[in-house]
Structure formats: structure tokens, C-alpha cells
Amino acid sequence: MAKVLVLNASYEPLNITSWQRAVVLLIKGKAEQVEHNGKMVYNNFPLPTVIRLRHYVVTPYKEIPLTRRNILHRDGHSCQYCGYTGDELTLDHVIPKSRGGGETWENIVTACVRCNVKKGNRTPKEANMPLRQTPRRPISSLYFEVTKHVRTGTHQEWRKYVIGA
Structure with a gap:
């Protein structure tokens, strides 16, 4: 079903949730709607695609496994x-x-x-084979999830909230 990107109060991506949970957060006043897709949940209540929490939530850093x-x-x-x-x-x-x-x-x-x-057993420079992009550690596990949706074209409006998506 429809997924909604949840932003922290600082506009950094925090989570991906269901549209039902997002609507509950909006109704309870815990979040505000930032983006919608034009579809309606109720009369004059658009289906959210991005919401922002009204209060900042501290989240612990989560290491992404090298797989x-x-x-x-x-x-x-x-x-x-x-x-x-x-x-x-x-x-x-x-x-x-x-x-x-x-x-x-x-x-x-x-x-x-x-x-x-x-x-073979050479560096890219020795083999005259430059890398297309420098390999680096991903920013967060949420980054992986968000980029999947952006790359498939499902949620292009999420792109502006994720660095490097």
C-alpha cells in the first residue's frame, strides 16, 4: 500500500510508515503534512506522502552491515x-x-x-580503470530504503529530503 516518509522536526528522514499511521499522526497533531499526491483520504484531506514531526526525536546511530x-x-x-x-x-x-x-x-x-x-591484482589506477564513483559507507539504513522508492520512481518527491538519492 502507500508509504509515507516521516521527517524529524529538523527535516531529516526518520522513518517510512504506512499511510494509515501517518494519518493518525496528522489527526493527533503530532505531525504536519509536507507533501501529498493529490489523492484524498477524506473530503479535503489529501493522502500524505511526506510528513514532518512537530517535536524532534533523538535516534541512536545504527550501523549498516557490510553485505x-x-x-x-x-x-x-x-x-x-x-x-x-x-x-x-x-x-x-x-x-x-x-x-x-x-x-x-x-x-x-x-x-x-x-x-x-x-x-586483476592491481589498483584501479594501475589498471587504468577509474571508478565511476568513490565507494563510501552509506549514511543510514533508512537511506537504503528511501533510495529504493526513489529509484523505482514510486516516490520522486522524497528525493529532496535525502542526500545523494
Whole structure:
């Protein structure tokens, strides 16, 4: 069903919730509507797509696990050397493990099999294969969830509330 982006009082993304929960927060006065899609829940009550809490909520930092799935999502399911987007994607260590490269967000990227073999045991600079974007640790786990909706075109209005989406 319809999802709603919940912003903290500071306009930073906080959560994604159901439209029903968002409507309850609006009715109780705990949030205000920031964006809507033009559809109506009730007469003169548009269906929200983005709401903002009226009071700031402190949230603890949550570490995002370094997994194949998360790396593929961060890199947009595309080879970071040639841009290939298909089923034949592997993970590549920017600085090879044999040369001291670690298992970190900043050292692992998605690569097609062809580019991974071509690069071999070299750095991108040595192989003359520049990266399309610098690998980095994702900002938050919510970032992953929001970018999925933005990339599929479901909620383009969320883009302005997420850095790098």
C-alpha cells in the first residue's frame, strides 16, 4: 500500500510508515503534512506522502552491515568500472586483499566479471580503470530504503529530503 516518509522536526528522514499511521499522526497533531499526491483520504484531506514531526526525536546511530546485497544496492546494481547492469556482477576489492586491502565499505565495489578479471591484482589506477564513483559507507539504513522508492520512481518527491538519492 502507500508509504509515507516521516521527517524529524529538523527535516531529516526518520522513518517510512504506512499511510494509515501517518494519518493518525496528522489527526493527533503530532505531525504536519509536507507533501501529498493529490489523492484524498477524506473530503479535503489529501493522502500524505511526506510528513514532518512537530517535536524532534533523538535516534541512536545504527550501523549498516557490510553485505553483498547492501554493496549492490549502494552501487545501483552496476559495475563501477564500465557501468554494466546485469546478472553477472561480482564484488571487487579496490585495493586487492593480497596488497593489504580490507573488507570495508570504502574498499569494495560491484564489478562485472569482465572488469574484475581485467583489473586483476592491481589498483584501479594501475589498471587504468577509474571508478565511476568513490565507494563510501552509506549514511543510514533508512537511506537504503528511501533510495529504493526513489529509484523505482514510486516516490520522486522524497528525493529532496535525502542526500545523494
